[in-house]
Amino acid sequence: MAKLFFLISGENKTLPLAELLAILEAEKYEFCITEKLDQVIRLKAEKKSINSVYLRSAYTRVCALELFTCEPTEEKIINNLNKINLTSVLNEQESFAVRIKRVRNYAKKSVVMDLEKKIGKKILQNTKKTRVNLSMPDKIFVGILTSGKLIFGLNIATICPKPFGERRPRKKPFFHPSAMPSKLARCMVNLAHAKRNDLVLDPFCGTGNTLIEATFIGCRTLGLDAQRKMLEGCKQNLEHFNITPEGLILSDARKHPIIKTNCVITDPPYGRCCSTMNSTTKKIVKMVLFSVMSLLKKGDRICIASPKSIHLSQVGKTVGYKHIESHFVYVHRSLTREIAVFEKQ
Numbered sequence: 001m002a003k004l005f006f007l008i009s010g011e012n013k014t015l016p017l018a019e020l021l022a023i024l025e026a027e028k029y030e031f032c033i034t035e036k037l038d039q040v041i042r043l044k045a046e047k048k049s050i051n052s053v054y055l056r057s058a059y060t061r062v063c064a065l066e067l068f069t070c071e072p073t074e075e076k077i078i079n080n081l082n083k084i085n086l087t088s089v090l091n092e093q094e095s096f097a098v099r100i101k102r103v104r105n106y107a108k109k110s111v112v113m114d115l116e117k118k119i120g121k122k123i124l125q126n127t128k129k130t131r132v133n134l135s136m137p138d139k140i141f142v143g144i145l146t147s148g149k150l151i152f153g154l155n156i157a158t159i160c161p162k163p164f165g166e167r168r169p170r171k172k173p174f175f176h177p178s179a180m181p182s183k184l185a186r187c188m189v190n191l192a193h194a195k196r197n198d199l200v201l202d203p204f205c206g207t208g209n210t211l212i213e214a215t216f217i218g219c220r221t222l223g224l225d226a227q228r229k230m231l232e233g234c235k236q237n238l239e240h241f242n243i244t245p246e247g248l249i250l251s252d253a254r255k256h257p258i259i260k261t262n263c264v265i266t267d268p269p270y271g272r273c274c275s276t277m278n279s280t281t282k283k284i285v286k287m288v289l290f291s292v293m294s295l296l297k298k299g300d301r302i303c304i305a306s307p308k309s310i311h312l313s314q315v316g317k318t319v320g321y322k323h324i325e326s327h328f329v330y331v332h333r334s335l336t337r338e339i340a341v342f343e344k345q
């Protein structure tokens with residue numbers, strides 16, 4: 001197993017780490033966490049696991065092969081650079097760049113620039129016929145300053161969050177205020193352990209964000225919605241991305257016609273901008289959790305969102321699921337979402 005580290009987003013306290021671990025679990029990689037730092041996770045896993053994280057993650061920013069971790073003093077850093085075998089990662093004639101990133105306020109900007117220069121100089125000294133190229137380097141060394149440490153390594157992948165911004169609800173042909181942000185929808189797909197070719201069911205598909213994000217990681221999708229106008233809008237959004245779902249069905253999620261799925265990822269109505277149709281969110285959630293149970297095998301997962309006041313974890317346990325984890329996402333003063341993950345037992 002290789003020593004890897006991941007820079008994860010700081011936009012939520014628990015979701016980015018949970019998503020990263022869920023991807024490794026879903027793709028069946030063995031891994032062992034060595035250290036959890038502020039926005040950086042150090043772990044041992046197969047190097048190729050980085051590819052899965054790169055292709056799937058919404059909240060990971062950098063995936064790197066660790067070369068050393070130390071106190072961020074010049075002396076310690078230079079000592080470590082002298083100890084490691086740089087020629088194993090940087091060949092003769094190759095160009096490189098050093099990029100140091102700081103998490104929050106763990107270092108001043110001037111420290112970052114100074115470190116980049118000093119580390120670059122040392123790498124030049126310790127390798128043969130290599131050169132610095134800041135615009136198109138063959139290799140990128142990355143260092144993260146966090147929690148009083150520098151975690152330094154070879155950058156394998158940088159994940160750009162821009163595509164999620166480009167797929168945000170307001171940019172889609174059909175918009176509804178109840179739509180879930182694309183990044184959160186992707187994260188839920190990951191938390192549910194959805195895998196390539198799995199059939200993913202969203203029984204409250206709305207504008208289709210979950211279906212779209214699940215398709216982007218290679219899943220087959222099935223959407224239900226009780227409102228024709230939402231289903232028509234969902235179809236329009238899917239077509240915009242050239243997505244053909246396995247089915248889009250006008251159906252009450254509590255009495256659906258589905259017989260099988262690999263996982264369920266959903267965001268039921270909250271009764272605010274989206275009607276609960278003479279019921280309550282809690283009752284709908286309970287009935288749907290109950291109605292999809294028979295579709296799943298032991299160990300299959302459901303990832304579901306609801307207002308925190310519903311106490312999703314309790315509802316799911318009452319229905320008979322194993323509660324795996326819950327995360328809380330602040331939306332505005334009167335709405336914090338609970339994202340709960342359940343497993344069929």
Ligand SMILES: C[S@@+](CC[C@H](N)C(=O)[O-])C[C@H]1O[C@@H](n2cnc3c(N)ncnc32)[C@H](O)[C@@H]1O
Nearest residue numbers: 179180204206207209225226227252253267269
């Ligand atoms: C919160 S929205 C889903 C948002 C969706 N995740 C998205 O990103 O667009 C809830 C959806 O559930 C639908 N709905 C409400 N009650 C339903 C029911 N009993 N069965 C199926 N769909 C229902 C609504 O029409 C709405 O589209």
